[in-house]
Amino acid sequence: MKFVEVNNSNKDLAIKLQAILFPSEKSPKQVIRGIKTNNPKNFIAYRYNKPVGIVGYYFEKNLSDHILINWFGVLKEYRNKGIGTKILKHLISICKQRKENYLTTYTDKFENSESVNLYKKLGFDVRDYVNVDDIKKFSNLGVKNNYVICCYKLKKCEDIEFEKLNLKIYEDLMEMKNN
Numbered sequence: 001m002k003f004v005e006v007n008n009s010n011k012d013l014a015i016k017l018q019a020i021l022f023p024s025e026k027s028p029k030q031v032i033r034g035i036k037t038n039n040p041k042n043f044i045a046y047r048y049n050k051p052v053g054i055v056g057y058y059f060e061k062n063l064s065d066h067i068l069i070n071w072f073g074v075l076k077e078y079r080n081k082g083i084g085t086k087i088l089k090h091l092i093s094i095c096k097q098r099k100e101n102y103l104t105t106y107t108d109k110f111e112n113s114e115s116v117n118l119y120k121k122l123g124f125d126v127r128d129y130v131n132v133d134d135i136k137k138f139s140n141l142g143v144k145n146n147y148v149i150c151c152y153k154l155k156k157c158e159d160i161e162f163e164k165l166n167l168k169i170y171e172d173l174m175e176m177k178n179n
């Protein structure tokens with residue numbers, strides 16, 4: 001497998017992959033911002049010189065110990081061949097070279113059950129989002145209370161503060177509501 005950082009020369013491919021894998025969330029702006037600022041930093045994953053998936057990571061000011069997983073997906077026709085595992089292991093190894101303590105994401109445990117299984121398999125601590133009442137405020141956005149937080153320790157460090165991560169989901173939902 002080969003991982004190529006997204007830059008001006010391959011941005012159209014990155015945008016296309018993102019739109020195929022996440023049709024409801026496609027955001028070319030985010031790919032362009034990543035090229036300009038390195039936040040998010042995105043990669044295209046190639047297998048035998050064919051693009052098969054994408055992955056990325058980003059940082060947020062109020063979660064300084066965490067690296068957050070950005071778009072992560074494998075094209076349907078290449079799934080269940082171990083590619084997702086390789087991509088995630090590659091991401092973990094890049095992130096271990098950095099100073100942050102945790103690699104973190106959250107997702108829908110039913111819609112994205114494959115990824116939740118994969119996170120568990122690779123040693124992520126997976127917990128339900130607990131502020132169930134908050135979610136009701138976002139029901140008009142089609143948000144269901146199916147979130148799980150997936151967090152991986154990149155080094156020996158303090159226990160994961162899941163409360164803080166719950167807040168991160170809440171803030172993201174607020175942002176979505178206000179946009």
Ligand SMILES: CC(C)(COP(=O)(O)OP(=O)(O)OC[C@H]1O[C@@H](n2cnc3c(N)ncnc32)[C@H](O)[C@@H]1OP(=O)(O)O)[C@@H](O)C(=O)NCCC(=O)NCCS
Pocket residue numbers: 021072073074075078079080081082083084085086105106107112113114115117118121
């Ligand atoms: C999640 C995803 C990246 C996995 O990619 P993949 O290349 O199929 O993953 P792998 O072949 O390495 O499978 C790894 C593990 O995923 C889980 N998994 C994969 N397909 C699964 C399925 N159909 N049902 C249940 N678990 C599954 C298993 O734990 C599997 O490990 P195993 O083979 O030892 O049982 C892929 O399904 C995908 O792109 N999904 C849509 C986008 C998405 O949900 N992204 C994550 C958002 S957080």
